[in-house]
Structures are given as C-alpha cells and as structure tokens.
Amino acid sequence: MYRRRPGKQPSSHLVSKLRQQEALQRRCGPGTMAYSHALEQLKSGKSSGNTIAAQDCKYLVSISYRGLGNRILATASAFLYAMLTGRVLLVDPSNEMGELFCEPFPDTSWLLPPGFPLESYTNFSISTAESYGNMLRNKVIRTDAAGDVPAASQQLPAFSYVHLDHDATEQDNLFFCDEDQRVLRNISWLVMRTDSYIVPGLFLDKGFQDELARLFPEPDTVFHHISRYLFHPNNHVWGLVTRYYDAYLATARQSVGIQVRVFGSQPNSPELLEQITKCTQKQGLLPELLAADLQAPTPRGSPAAVRPASRAAKSKAVMVTCLKPWYYEELKSMYWEHATASGEVVAVHQPSHEEYQHFGARSHDHKACAEIYLLSLTDVLVTTGRSTFGYVAQGLAGVRPWVMYKPTNGSAVPDPPCGRDVSMEPCFHMPPSYDCRLKKWRDPTKDVPYIQHCDDAFWGLKLV
Ligand code: GDP
Known part of the structure; x- marks a missing residue:
C-alpha cells in the first residue's frame, strides 16, 4: 500500500x-x-x-x-x-x-x-x-x-x-x-x-x-520477484520505514530518491554534488532554479514572488540516502535559498548519516535496511553506479533508475552525468569468463539475447 x-x-x-x-x-x-x-x-x-x-x-x-x-x-x-x-x-x-x-x-x-x-x-x-x-x-x-x-x-x-x-x-x-x-x-x-x-x-x-x-x-524481473517474496523487513525496521514515509514522503505530489554512495574516508566532493544536480535537473527529475533568482534580488511582483496556486499540488519530496550529510545539506539550502523556475516546492530530507560503514552493528544495519526499502518506495530513483545498496532498492521498487556513473577522468563530472539503466536487474560484477560448451573464453552476451554488459560496470552482466 x-x-x-x-x-x-x-x-x-x-x-x-x-x-x-x-x-x-x-x-x-x-x-x-x-x-x-x-x-x-x-x-x-x-x-x-x-x-x-x-x-x-x-x-x-x-x-x-x-x-x-x-x-x-x-x-x-x-x-x-x-x-x-x-x-x-x-x-x-x-x-x-x-x-x-x-x-x-x-x-x-x-x-x-x-x-x-x-x-x-x-x-x-x-x-x-x-x-x-x-x-x-x-x-x-x-x-x-x-x-x-x-x-x-x-x-x-x-x-x-x-x-x-x-x-x-x-x-x-x-x-x-x-x-x-x-x-x-x-x-x-x-x-x-x-x-x-x-x-x-x-x-x-x-x-x-x-x-x-x-x-x-x-527475465528482467528475477530480482524484483525474488526480493519482494523473500525480504520483508521485521517489525522494528518496518516502523523505521513507515514512520519516515508518513512524515516526509506521503503527502508530496512526487517523491525522488537519491542514493549517494560515498565512503567514510572520502572528502565531500563538489564535483559529485554537481553530478547530482546536473543529473536530476537535466533529466527533469528536479526543477531548475529560477534564473533571475540566481542573479539578482527579485523585484516585487515578479514571478518568483508569486505563490503557486496550490503548493501541495506542486511539491516534490527528495530523500537523499548517504553516509555523509553534506550533499543533502547543500541540496536543501539550494532549494531554500532559490526559487524554482517551475514554481515547484522542493523539500529535501535524509534519514541518517552514519559517517562510515559499521560492521556487525544492529542499529546501523536496521537504518541501512530501512533506507534501502524507503528508496524503493519513491516514485523516481537516482542511484550510484556499481552500488549493491542501490541495486536492491531498484529491484524492490521495480524501476529502471537513473544511474550516476563513476567518473573515469579523475574527479571530473562524467558527461552525461547519469543515464537510465537498461533494466531493473542488479549487475553481476564478477561473471565467469569461460564458455562451458566451447571450453574457452567467450563473451556470453553474444549468445544469450537477454544478457547484456552493465552500463555501470562494462565487464559485468545483467538480465534485460
Ligand atoms: P555497496 O558497498 O554500495 O555495494 O552497498 P552495501 O550495502 O553492500 O554496503 C554498504 C554499506 O555501507 C551499507 O550496507 C550500510 O551499512 C552502509 N551505507 C552505505 N550507504 C549508506 C546510506 O546511504 N545509508 C545508510 N544507512 N548506510 C549506508
């Protein structure tokens, strides 16, 4: 429901x-x-x-x-x-x-x-x-x-x-x-x-x-069916999911989940923030900022000062999941300090910021599980390439997410910053490279029509 x-x-x-x-x-x-x-x-x-x-x-x-x-x-x-x-x-x-x-x-x-x-x-x-x-x-x-x-x-x-x-x-x-x-x-x-x-x-x-x-x-629904059958959060995790959903996502016209996978030791990256904003705005997932509002103080009576007729009808709730709070804080400030070109109201939230990956910690895993599940409840999903955390969310959701590619040129923002995944299936990162029948190496995508290489890991395989 x-x-x-x-x-x-x-x-x-x-x-x-x-x-x-x-x-x-x-x-x-x-x-x-x-x-x-x-x-x-x-x-x-x-x-x-x-x-x-x-x-x-x-x-x-x-x-x-x-x-x-x-x-x-x-x-x-x-x-x-x-x-x-x-x-x-x-x-x-x-x-x-x-x-x-x-x-x-x-x-x-x-x-x-x-x-x-x-x-x-x-x-x-x-x-x-x-x-x-x-x-x-x-x-x-x-x-x-x-x-x-x-x-x-x-x-x-x-x-x-x-x-x-x-x-x-x-x-x-x-x-x-x-x-x-x-x-x-x-x-x-x-x-x-x-x-x-x-x-x-x-x-x-x-x-x-x-x-x-x-x-x-x-074939592109295997993980979707198995995950929905197998993984039902227990009562505690379900409480985390539903309370958060009801408080922050339920009333928005549209919810956008943005999974930002960073590592504990990684400094905050302005390039990654740019990748997130470019991806979401270029693809029309989040509104652009009002140009006049970005440059100069708004004169009285100009469009930015006009209230949208029904604010609830134009609202977007963004849920960022990340180990760090910085990306969420920047996005939130951006949509607070500037009006949107479309007049939409954008509320930005993040359930937790655990700072680094903990091992064997119950409350940490409870939060991770709840956040994966919450991501899967959003209407539009943006994930970080090669992250299994994002793969699970997209499969549970049954959506092809927008995947932010890993930079290949140092830290420069990839161009395009993201792309639509070819299927909702997770990528198999370490597939066998051996053809059992021919007894030699062969690219399996040549023989099986519903298996392709992954966009976010070209050596990987996924069902499409
Ligand atoms: P992957 O490493 O991106 O493939 O994803 P995994 O889920 O296998 O491992 C990352 C782990 O780091 C998670 O299981 C969490 O413990 C933690 N983690 C990473 N990103 C987040 C996040 O956005 N929220 C929370 N709560 N934990 C995270």
Whole structure:
C-alpha cells in the first residue's frame, strides 16, 4: 500500500514453485527428522552414495558477509539456486541477517541453527580444501569419465564449499557449467559464499535455461520477484520505514530518491554534488532554479514572488540516502535559498548519516535496511553506479533508475552525468569468463539475447 507503482505479476509457474519450496523447507528444515538425519550424515563425512534419491533432503547454506546490499543479493541468488536444484535454503544468521527480516517460509526457519557441524564455515575461503574448485583441481571430484574413476561411480563428499567470491578461480566458476551441476546435484550439503548477484551466471547454464524461462517469462524481473517474496523487513525496521514515509514522503505530489554512495574516508566532493544536480535537473527529475533568482534580488511582483496556486499540488519530496550529510545539506539550502523556475516546492530530507560503514552493528544495519526499502518506495530513483545498496532498492521498487556513473577522468563530472539503466536487474560484477560448451573464453552476451554488459560496470552482466 505504500507503493504508488504496482509491481510486476509473477508467473503462475513461479507461484507454484514458491509453494513447493515452502513445503520443502517445512519438510526438511531445522527441527525435522530429515534435518537431524542430514546433520548426522554431514558429521560422519560420508555422502549417501553417488546419487541422491528424490525424497532425500539437500541443503544450501548461504554465508552472509560484507555490506547489506551484498548480503541481500547473495541471499536472493542462493534462494534461486536452491529453488532450481531442490535444496533447502539456510541462511547464515551472522551479520544481522537474523535481525532484519521476517521469516519468509511459513512454519519453519530459514536461519541456520547454532551447532552446525562445519564449525569454521564462516571462514571458508579460496584456499579451503573442500571448495568445489579445489576438489576439481585435486581430482577429489571428476566431472568427466577420464581417469581411474568414472564420473558416475565416484564417491562424492558429504559437502562441498562453493566459492563465488571476487577472487573465484576458473575452477570455482565451473559451478556455472551444466556438467558440474550434474555432479553438485548429488552432494547433500553445499555451503556458498558470494557477495554478488550471480543470477545471470545461472542463466548461462543450459541445464537451467528452460526452467528459468518458465519461471521468469520476463527475465528482467528475477530480482524484483525474488526480493519482494523473500525480504520483508521485521517489525522494528518496518516502523523505521513507515514512520519516515508518513512524515516526509506521503503527502508530496512526487517523491525522488537519491542514493549517494560515498565512503567514510572520502572528502565531500563538489564535483559529485554537481553530478547530482546536473543529473536530476537535466533529466527533469528536479526543477531548475529560477534564473533571475540566481542573479539578482527579485523585484516585487515578479514571478518568483508569486505563490503557486496550490503548493501541495506542486511539491516534490527528495530523500537523499548517504553516509555523509553534506550533499543533502547543500541540496536543501539550494532549494531554500532559490526559487524554482517551475514554481515547484522542493523539500529535501535524509534519514541518517552514519559517517562510515559499521560492521556487525544492529542499529546501523536496521537504518541501512530501512533506507534501502524507503528508496524503493519513491516514485523516481537516482542511484550510484556499481552500488549493491542501490541495486536492491531498484529491484524492490521495480524501476529502471537513473544511474550516476563513476567518473573515469579523475574527479571530473562524467558527461552525461547519469543515464537510465537498461533494466531493473542488479549487475553481476564478477561473471565467469569461460564458455562451458566451447571450453574457452567467450563473451556470453553474444549468445544469450537477454544478457547484456552493465552500463555501470562494462565487464559485468545483467538480465534485460
Ligand atoms: P555497496 O558497498 O554500495 O555495494 O552497498 P552495501 O550495502 O553492500 O554496503 C554498504 C554499506 O555501507 C551499507 O550496507 C550500510 O551499512 C552502509 N551505507 C552505505 N550507504 C549508506 C546510506 O546511504 N545509508 C545508510 N544507512 N548506510 C549506508
């Protein structure tokens, strides 16, 4: 009800798949006999054989780390992978992931309970011996029939760690290949670390393509549907969202969200401020200032002194989100000290300024979560390129934002300062560069029509 724009309709296949996933989470989730049995097997270190029966429960543990935007993208990706492969999704509750959202699956929990036998799973990294890439390299697992042990009859481990972090190796990235998925399918426990939106990579896997096409007839809505299904702010965060919305955004004719991603150590940048004003004014998102008002004192009776007939009808509420207050203060002063050419009234607000990114701080993450959600409630969205914080807001909103590009020429304001994103989907920043079928490097955008490079990160991939 807080959104003025309706979201996209999910396909009936997606809806029925979600119900199936919920049933699976209930049947195999924490507290069930099946879960206890699977844990015992994991403790024993042995797999249940080289093929898993359809009724057996399989699990995907998603590790939560880095900023909130990263964590949300990683969880959404893990959920889609779990749904595609019939696995129960369990989320690592550290880093506040257990403190921000409601349980998405009725009558069960998606949080990995305490006492998980792989004690150091949160420290798994590129060098973990059980990573899928390392097990392939060390021939603990084979995907082909070459060698002494044919692939189909090999003894598989009880778990494998899927390392899809920024430093993933070529072997780690074989995860996105169909023949590797045929092996992974038979490993009961997977633990996945990624800070990215890996979904475009799943669309590259031939084995998933038919099902993905049925689930998402519009490929640019994947994150939109998954995020709206999965991430419901808990009561505390929801209070932050609704109180702020009602106080500052609800009555404006139009609300504009501007996400300004800066870092704690970065000085305030007049160039970035110029980029924000140029972008918003050139694209008609915010009004230009009245020229006469900028140059000289306004004579009595001139248009600037005339009150708009209905001020509420012409009002815009701008919500800036940023770690620093300076950009918001400058914008606010600008629209206080000068009249607008259109006669519109512009109110500028910012919910918080946390100064720098805190780790493991509950109230900081609550605010970040509320602000992402609030951005998604605005009518028009301006984001900072390459920021996962902005990606989540645009996906929840279901809009193509105006993206402020990163400067490529020192700190000079990019020209154009921003552009309309090609789709509402997040960008996969670290896609695999290997073509599984051709067994060599190939640009995937050449083969898959609904995958493109990202405007804000040309090496990245996104669904369009
Ligand atoms: P990314 O680093 O831009 O991709 O976004 P992330 O969300 O992954 O990490 C940035 C983190 O810094 C956030 O999760 C917040 O903890 C903090 N942060 C950055 N910008 C803001 C902001 O505008 N508001 C708030 N409250 N926190 C922010």
